[in-house]
Amino acid sequence: xxxxxxxxxxxxxxxxxxxxxxxxxxxxxxxxxxxxxxxxxxxxxxxxxxxxxxxxxxxxxxxxxxxxxxxxxxxxxxxxxxxxxxxxxxxxxxxxxxxxxxxxxxxxxxxxxxxxxxxxxxxxxxxxxxxxxxxxxxxxxxxxxxxxxxxxxxxxxxxxxxxxxxxxxxxxxxxxxxxxxxxxxxxxxxxxxxxxxxxxxxxxxxxxxxxxxxxxxxxxxxxxxxxxxxxxxxxxxxxxxxxxxxxxxxxxxxxxxxxxxxxxxxxxxxxxxxxxx
Amino acid sequence: xxxxxxxxxxxxxxxxxxxxxxxxxxxxxxxxxxxxxxxxxxxxxxxxxxxxxxxxxxxxxxxxxxxxxxxxxxxxxxxxxxxxxxxxxxxxxxxxxxxxxxxxxxxxxxxxxxxxxxxxxxxxxxxxxxxxxxxxxxxxxxxxxxxxxxxxxxxxxxxxxxxxxxxxxxxxxxxxxxxxxxxxxxxxxxxxxxxxxxxxxxxxxxxxxxxxxxxxxxxxxxxxxxxxxxxxxxxxxxxxxxxxxxxxxxxxxxxxxxxxxxxxxxxxxxxxxxxxxxxxxxxx
Amino acid sequence: xxxxxxxxxxxxxxxxxxxxxxxxxxxxxxxxxxxxxxxxxxxxxxxxxxxxxxxxxxxxxxxxxxxxxxxxxxxxxxxxxxxxxxxxxxxxxxxxxxxxxxxxxxxxxxxxxxxxxxxx
Numbered sequence: 001x002x003x004x005x006x007x008x009x010x011x012x013x014x015x016x017x018x019x020x021x022x023x024x025x026x027x028x029x030x031x032x033x034x035x036x037x038x039x040x041x042x043x044x045x046x047x048x049x050x051x052x053x054x055x056x057x058x059x060x061x062x063x064x065x066x067x068x069x070x071x072x073x074x075x076x077x078x079x080x081x082x083x084x085x086x087x088x089x090x091x092x093x094x095x096x097x098x099x100x101x102x103x104x105x106x107x108x109x110x111x112x113x114x115x116x117x118x119x120x121x122x123x124x125x126x127x128x129x130x131x132x133x134x135x136x137x138x139x140x141x142x143x144x145x146x147x148x149x150x151x152x153x154x155x156x157x158x159x160x161x162x163x164x165x166x167x168x169x170x171x172x173x174x175x176x177x178x179x180x181x182x183x184x185x186x187x188x189x190x191x192x193x194x195x196x197x198x199x200x201x202x203x204x205x206x207x208x209x210x211x212x213x214x215x216x217x218x219x220x221x222x223x224x225x226x227x228x229x230x231x232x233x234x235x236x237x238x239x240x241x242x243x244x245x246x247x248x249x250x251x252x253x254x255x256x257x258x259x260x261x262x263x264x265x266x267x268x269x270x271x272x273x274x275x276x277x
Numbered sequence: 278x279x280x281x282x283x284x285x286x287x288x289x290x291x292x293x294x295x296x297x298x299x300x301x302x303x304x305x306x307x308x309x310x311x312x313x314x315x316x317x318x319x320x321x322x323x324x325x326x327x328x329x330x331x332x333x334x335x336x337x338x339x340x341x342x343x344x345x346x347x348x349x350x351x352x353x354x355x356x357x358x359x360x361x362x363x364x365x366x367x368x369x370x371x372x373x374x375x376x377x378x379x380x381x382x383x384x385x386x387x388x389x390x391x392x393x394x395x396x397x398x399x400x401x402x403x404x405x406x407x408x409x410x411x412x413x414x415x416x417x418x419x420x421x422x423x424x425x426x427x428x429x430x431x432x433x434x435x436x437x438x439x440x441x442x443x444x445x446x447x448x449x450x451x452x453x454x455x456x457x458x459x460x461x462x463x464x465x466x467x468x469x470x471x472x473x474x475x476x477x478x479x480x481x482x483x484x485x486x487x488x489x490x491x492x493x494x495x496x497x498x499x500x501x502x503x504x505x506x507x508x509x510x511x512x513x514x515x516x517x518x519x520x521x522x523x524x525x526x527x528x529x530x531x532x533x534x535x536x537x538x539x540x541x542x543x544x545x546x547x548x549x550x551x552x553x554x555x556x557x558x559x560x561x
Numbered sequence: 562x563x564x565x566x567x568x569x570x571x572x573x574x575x576x577x578x579x580x581x582x583x584x585x586x587x588x589x590x591x592x593x594x595x596x597x598x599x600x601x602x603x604x605x606x607x608x609x610x611x612x613x614x615x616x617x618x619x620x621x622x623x624x625x626x627x628x629x630x631x632x633x634x635x636x637x638x639x640x641x642x643x644x645x646x647x648x649x650x651x652x653x654x655x656x657x658x659x660x661x662x663x664x665x666x667x668x669x670x671x672x673x674x675x676x677x678x679x680x681x
Contacts, residue, residue, distance in 0.1 A: 008315050010448045011289010015473065036449050037287065037480070039473040073619070077336060077375045079612025082619055082641050089644040091637050094612040098356055098374030137483070140452050140611075143417075165288050165448065166314040169417040172369060188534055190293065190317045197315060201414050204369060218528075219535045242501075249471040249502035418611070424583070459677065 002159040004178040008194030010165035012184045013214035018162040019043040020255040024264040028158040033174040035133040046123035046130040055114035056097040056144045061088045065109035072101035118145045142170040181209040187219040210235040236267045280442045280461040286477030288448035290469045291497040296445040297321035301541040302557040306441035309430035310409040311423045311457040318445045324399030324407045334418040335373040337391035344385040351377035369415045406433045420452035464492040470505035499523035565626035571600045573658040579632025582613030589624045614638030636675040
């Protein structure tokens with residue numbers, strides 16, 4: 001079972017939920033898909049084992065074959081290849097790796113070569129594997145990195161995916177192919193507003209989902225009211241407890257405490273039940 | 278005209294709440310919500326929309342079932358698995374590369390400008406001009422929409438001769454953040470004393486330096502962890518970035534938020550309101 | 562020779578647009594004939610998904626201009642213009658007429674590297 005943990009808004013407790021859920025599920029694997037700001041490793045303090053370089057493909061032009069016909073530049077929707085009088089110039093960071101230029105070149109003068117966009121770090125935590133994707137600074141191509149990060153784990157059965165915040169392509173790429181999605185929110189007007197957006201995203205993927213209210217008790221029942229109207233299951237309410245904030249600030253897993261360990265074990269059972277429905 | 282952007286690196290540190298407070302302390306400004314992926318500032322500033330504009334970005338594609346011969350060439354060339362066996366293009370998976378459009382032998386694939394979102398020119402409850410936007414789901418070009426929002430805000434500010442443009446920035450360190458801070462006069466980084474907050478603070482300071490933008494730091498929820506506050510202060514010293522305030526956590530901020538208000542409105546004499554007033558005096 | 566200038570309008574009285582890639586228009590001015598030879602509408606480029614600088618370089622090369630004047634140039638614009646052997650000059654925001662006079666008087670600075678970081 002693959003469980004993706006997402007939220008429309010940043011800072012609602014996505015990483016808190018995913019790392020602690022990972023901590024209580026035996027034989028599970030943790031994948032940090034928040035490749036711009038991967039923070040899960042800070043809490044897991046996992047032992048580094050291996051690092052893999054991740055690349056996308058960009059065109060390389062064989063100048064001895066090229067006659068500067070300009071077709072490659074014409075078919076590129078991302079302005080990543082320019083054709084001047086006697087040369088063709090590639091702009092690697094604009095390239096989406098769609099392969100159009102290579103395919104349409106009438107002289108077969110273009111081949112594809114790898115370009116590094118980031119890294120996958122593999123580490124271990126309590127004999128379980130942690131996969132962290134890390135996009136190079138200044139890099140814009142998160143989805144290909146996320147895709148490769150997930151492909152590395154396709155064979156594992158219990159997977160927790162920590163998704164990036166927001167509603168754009170990287171989130172959808174992270175959620176895709178999971179069996180269940182958890183949306184973490186907080187009971188404030190900001191939390192509700194961003195939850196609505198996140199629900200819209202998950203509904204497009206048609207994957208079953210439920211909600212966790214973090215900092216419950218903070219601001220009344222607005223999330224409950226919304227979930228009631230839309231018949232969305234509330235999986236768990238994490239109390240608004242200053243102890244959690246303090247533990248989080250120190251990078252401690254709250255499920256090391258028996259009370260929260262039980263809470264998250266029950267959460268896992270509830271997810272399995274919801275998934276059966 | 279002074280352009281000030283509030284950013285954070287990590288999400289959920291209180292960027293938007295602080296922007297809304299500053300918007301209530303300042304005079305003669307235009308406010309812009311550049312967190313176009315998950316815009317929240319409108320919840321506190323309650324804007325009345327005056328005009329709505331479509332935002333186009335990239336291309337969208339669809340297949341005409343009448344002229345499609347189901348030869349499969351488009352499926353073969355598409356690297357995003359966006360074309361189903363019924364030859365329907367899934368707009369969510371489609372990256373807009375146009376390979377299918379160019380490869381189709383019967384010209385059954387049509388190309389249109391892709392409507393990626395909207396932006397609005399509005400008046401806030403404080404009777405100030407506001408520009409805000411909504412990026413549609415699964416669109417990945419928020420940097421360009423941020424640039425558009427800033428362009429509109431600047432035009433408005435020039436028209437009304439505004440002294441400030443207050444910009445609520447996006448989280449993260451990616452392309453939308455670049456677009457929200459390039460060419461501004463002052464960046465305000467709102468962080469929190471947690472490990473993730475510290476981790477992301479270092480990365481966002483790097484970004485502001487890259488763009489040659491002067492930055493000042495505010496530690497929000499400072500009473501969560503005193504030791505981490507010290508670490509942040511040390512980072513600020515070594516990075517030569519001034520830390521201008523530590524704001525403690527207080528439930529009344531959330532209580533005000535639930536009413537759609539800021540602490541400046543509900544408790545103008547509270548110590549946090551006073552601190553916010555000092556912050557505004559420092560950066561204005 | 563022909564020079565291309567990024568502008569917010571279509572006449573000599575219009576102002577220079579300091580953004581190169583996402584400028585509204587480019588006025589192509591013929592120095593010998595002392596008149597505007599073309600106005601390139603660049604608004605399509607404002608809708609480009611990325612790479613506005615590279616695309617604008619192509620448009621300018623197509624116009625036959627051999628020098629370009631704007632405020633700031635990103636890394637992609639710089640690389641693209643160089644590929645077409647187009648000379649790059651930077652100017653303050655002023656009217657196109659003033660920009661042309663300054664260019665003729667040799668008062669504009671030639672740009673030898675990108676002036677702003679890339680913005681996608």
